[in-house]
Amino acid sequence: MYITISPQKIGGAFPKSCSGFVQYLEKENEGKNHTDLEYFFNQTHDQISAETVVREIDGNTAKLKNSEPKFYSITLNPSQNELKHLQSPDQLKEYTREVMKKYAECFNRQIEGRKVQVDDLKYFAKLETVRTYKGHDWKIKENQPYATRILELKNEMRRISHGESTGNLKVLQREMDQLEGAAPHQLNGKRIVQGTLKEGNQQHIHIIISRKDASNRYSLSPGSTYKASQVTMNGKIVHRGFDRDRFFQEAEKVFDKQFGYHRNFGDSYHSRKLWRQNPKSFLQQLSKLPTPEKKLAFSLMRASGFPNLPSIPTSKVQVALKTFKLLKRGLEISGKSSGIGI
Structure with a gap:
């Protein structure tokens, strides 16, 4: 399960209204019949309109x-492996x-002297079924050298066609075709680029949640830098903080x-965090898995964005040698592509 929590920004500023974000989440409804529309939902209601979401959050x-x-x-x-355990979109909503x-x-x-409860939240959620590749996806990153050279060739061919340069268009086209086919990540015979639709089941959930509680009196910020602390304000003790680690695990x-x-080791929040923060401990835990679990872990990690993973090692020594060589090269990319706000 890959979870992100982020404040929405337009450039460097926070928008005054959620209308732009709601409009973005309505993109899959474009061109659909009224009976096929996907509505927003919250803790107690389904079929909530986009207009209601904007009015409630902005107010x-x-x-x-x-x-x-x-x-x-x-x-x-959810990962592809997790989605296989769902029988209907309604289960993802529940x-x-x-x-x-x-x-x-x-x-x-x-x-009012009690802990925060779900009824205190003002949120609206939306099920989406389509995803496209973005610039931060690891497959896009690994295809980037090919994309850069292809763009250079296209620009050179344009200059030649306009008489601004000289060269052999057929030779340049041949090199460009070779690069298109040599890019490591392809889909249906074509190089994966930004905007390419992702294959397979892509069901996921977007949630818009108000910074203020449902009474519009208390601030509930998941962006707090504190897990748990208390301060004195106006002579009163105020508790503050949000435990992201706990939330992801729960x-x-x-x-x-x-x-x-x-849940396999390779499909867990714990393993992805460990990969980023303590590679040595990550390798030690990975090497101790039984062979079938280890094989599944590598498969799941490769599918979820761990770049350039080797073939399945058969011994602890192979795990250590092969994976250590990849850690420095892949650590930064995998951390950014994990999609989890750690």
Whole structure:
């Protein structure tokens, strides 16, 4: 499960309205019949209109400054392996509702002397079924040297065609065709580029959640740098903080329990965080897995964006030697492409 939490920005500023983001989330409804539209939902209601979402979120920003985010975006991105355990889109919606209960629990805040509960949240979620490759995807990054050279060739061919330069167009076209076919990541015989539709089941959830609680009185920021602390404000002790680590772990536990999913080491938040922060410990834990589990872990990691993974090693020594060589080269890319706001 890949989860992101982020404040929405336009350039370097926070938008005053969520209307632009809501419009973006409506893109899959374009051209559909009324009966086929995908509506927003929240903890208790389905078939919520985009207009309602904008009105409710924009009207829930009391006392927030222009320098503060008015709402946050959360995405729940199940892996292909996890999606195989779902029988219908409705299950993913029910999972979202359970996850939001955990989200509320991870705040170190109190409202009227009690802990934050899911009913205190003002959020709206949307199921999407299509994804395209973005510039941060590891396949795009690994195709980039080919894309750069192809663009150079196209520009050179344009200059020759306009009489601004000299050269053999056929030779340049031949080199460009070779590069198109040699790019490491292809789909249906074509080089994967930004905007290419991703293959397979791509169901995922987008959530818009207000910075303020449902009463429009209390600020609930998942962007807090504190997991749990307390300060004195106006003579009163105020609890603050949000535990992201706990939230990511609880979201996986909810999925596993709800759908009877056996989570492999390579398909866990723990392993991705370990890969980034402590490669030595990551290798030690990976090497101790039984061979079938180890094979599955490599398969899942490769599918989820760990770049340039070797063929499945058959011994602990091979794991260490092959993976250590790849860590320095792939660590930064995999961290950025993991899609998890650590």
